[in-house]
Amino acid sequence: MPIDLALELLTQSLAAWRVAGSIRSEAGGVIVICGSHKDIRIARVPDDLMFRWIVTIEGRKRGAISLVAVLRQVREALDPGYAGSRVRLAVNPLVPSP
Amino acid sequence: MSAGVISVSVLTGFLGSGKTTMLGYLLRQPEFSRTAVIINEFGEIGLDHELIEASEDSVIELATGCLCCKVSTDLAQTLQGLLQRLDEGTATPFDRIVIETSGLADPAPILHTLMTDSGLAGRLVLGGVVTTIDAMTGACTLEREEVSQKQVAIADRIVLTKLDLAGAAEPELRRRLAALNAGAPVLRANRGRVDAPILFGTDFRDKQTTSLKVHSWLAEDGQGQSHARHDADIKTYAVVRGEPIRAVTLTLFLETLAEHCGADLLRLKGIVNLVESPDRPAVIHGVQHVFHAPAWLERWPSDDRRSRIVFITRRIPQHWIEVLLDAIGAEVNDVTH
Numbered sequence: 001m002p003i004d005l006a007l008e009l010l011t012q013s014l015a016a017w018r019v020a021g022s023i024r025s026e027a028g029g030v031i032v033i034c035g036s037h038k039d040i041r042i043a044r045v046p047d048d049l050m051f052r053w054i055v056t057i058e059g060r061k062r063g064a065i066s067l068v069a070v071l072r073q074v075r076e077a078l079d080p081g082y083a084g085s086r087v088r089l090a091v092n093p094l095v096p097s098p
Numbered sequence: 099m100s101a102g103v104i105s106v107s108v109l110t111g112f113l114g115s116g117k118t119t120m121l122g123y124l125l126r127q128p129e130f131s132r133t134a135v136i137i138n139e140f141g142e143i144g145l146d147h148e149l150i151e152a153s154e155d156s157v158i159e160l161a162t163g164c165l166c167c168k169v170s171t172d173l174a175q176t177l178q179g180l181l182q183r184l185d186e187g188t189a190t191p192f193d194r195i196v197i198e199t200s201g202l203a204d205p206a207p208i209l210h211t212l213m214t215d216s217g218l219a220g221r222l223v224l225g226g227v228v229t230t231i232d233a234m235t236g237a238c239t240l241e242r243e244e245v246s247q248k249q250v251a252i253a254d255r256i257v258l259t260k261l262d263l264a265g266a267a268e269p270e271l272r273r274r275l276a277a278l279n280a281g282a283p284v285l286r287a288n289r290g291r292v293d294a295p296i297l298f299g300t301d302f303r304d305k306q307t308t309s310l311k312v313h314s315w316l317a318e319d320g321q322g323q324s325h326a327r328h329d330a331d332i333k334t335y336a337v338v339r340g341e342p343i344r345a346v347t348l349t350l351f352l353e354t355l356a357e358h359c360g361a362d363l364l365r366l367k368g369i370v371n372l373v374e375s376p377d378r379p380a381v382i383h384g385v386q387h388v389f390h391a392p393a394w395l396e397r398w399p400s401d402d403r404r405s406r407i408v409f410i411t412r413r414i415p416q417h418w419i420e421v422l423l424d425a426i427g428a429e430v431n432d433v434t435h
Binding site for chain 1: 350418426428429
C-alpha cells in the first residue's frame with residue numbers, strides 16, 4: 001500500500017480523535033508523529049517478517065501486524081483518555097452458508 | 099372507526115432500536131398485507147426501503163431530511179398524495195398506514211400534523227404510537243438523548259428489542275420506562291417478531307395515561323418553537339464503494355470503528371458487496387460499539403450493487419471513515435495478493 005495513504009490515515013486519525021500533534025513523512029517511508037511530548041516513529045518492514053510495521057515510541061520498539069494495530073498503539077500513546085472497546089466481530093462466518 | 103377512515107400508526111424509536119427489523123416482520127404478516135408504509139430516513143442515502151420486503155408502490159421514502167423538521171409540508175403532502183392515489187385506484191389498496199420515523203425524530207410534531215392538518219381531517223385517524231427501545235443500550239440512550247425520552251413518553255406501546263443482549267439491564271430499563279410513561283404496555287420483540295395484532299390497534303390515544311410533558315411538547319411544536327432539534331454534532335453521511343470489499347477488510351473496518359468511536363458511532367447500517375459473496379449482499383447493523391453479525395439477503399434488492407454504508411455519528415469526520423476503509427482495504431490487498 002502507498003505510504004501516502006498510511007500518512008493520510010494517521011493525519012485524519014489525529015483529527016478524528018481530537019488529539020494535538022504534528023505528523024510528517026521522512027525518507028525510507030517513515031512516518032513521524034510528535035504529540036503529548038512524545039515522538040512516535042512508524043516504519044514499514046519487509047513483507048517477509050511477521051510484523052508489517054514497527055512503531056517506536058520514546059525509543060521502545062513494538063511490532064504491529066496491521067495498520068489497525070498501529071492506530072491502537074498511536075492512540076494509546078497520545079490520548080490518555082482512550083479506552084477502546086475491544087469488540088470482536090468474527091464469531092460468525094464471514095460469508096453466507098451455502 | 100368510521101368506514102373509510104384510515105388508521106395511521108407511527109413507529110418511532112432511537113437509532114438502531116430495531117424499528118426496521120420489526121416493521122419488516124410485521125409486513126410479512128397477513129393482517130398487515132394492506133399496509134402502506136412511509137419511511138423517513140435521516141441520511142443522504144436511504145436504505146430502509148430496500149431492507150423491507152413489501153410491494154414497491156406501498157412504500158414511500160421521505161429522504162428530504164428528518165421528518166420532524168419538515169413535517170408540516172412533506173408528511174402532509176405525502177399522506178394527501180397517498181389518499182389521492184387510493185381514490186384514483188392507482189395505488190395498491192391499503193387500509194392502514196405506518197410511518198416509520200427516523201431515529202432522531204421528535205414524534206411530537208408528527209402527531210401534531212396528523213391531528214391538526216385540515217387536508218387530512220376526516221380521512222385519517224391516529225392509530226397509535228409504537229416506540230422501540232434497545233434493551234441493552236436503551237437506558238444509556240434515555241440518559242443521554244432527550245429525543246429518546248420524548249419517543250418513549252409519547253408511546254402507546256413500547257417494544258423492547260434485542261432482549262437476547264440485554265442481560266441484567268432490563269429491570270433498570272423498565273424502571274426508567276415506567277417513570278417516563280407508566281401507561282404504555284411494554285411488549286417484547288424477539289428479532290423483530292412481536293405480537294402483531296396488539297401492536298397497532300385502532301384505539302385512540304388515551305390522554306389520561308400519557309405524560310403531561312408530552313402535551314407541552316405538542317403545544318410547543320404547534321407554536322413553531324424549538325426547531326433546533328438535532329444535536330449540531332450529529333452528522334449523517336454515506337460511504338459508497340463501487341468495487342466489492344473483502345470480508346476481512348469489512349471486519350477490520352468495523353472492529354476499528356467500534357474500538358475508536360464507541361458511543362459516538364450512533365448508528366451504522368449498510369448493504370455491502372463482498373468479494374466472497376457477490377450475489378448475496380451482506381446487511382450490516384451497528385449501534386455504538388455493538389455490531390450484529392451480518393444478515394445475508396437472498397439477492398440484491400435492486401440493480402444498484404454498490405456497497406453503501408450509512409453512518410450517523412457524533413463528531414466523527416466522514417473523511418477519516420473514508421480513508422480508514424481505503425487504507426485497510428489496501429493493506430488487506432497487499433497481504434492477499
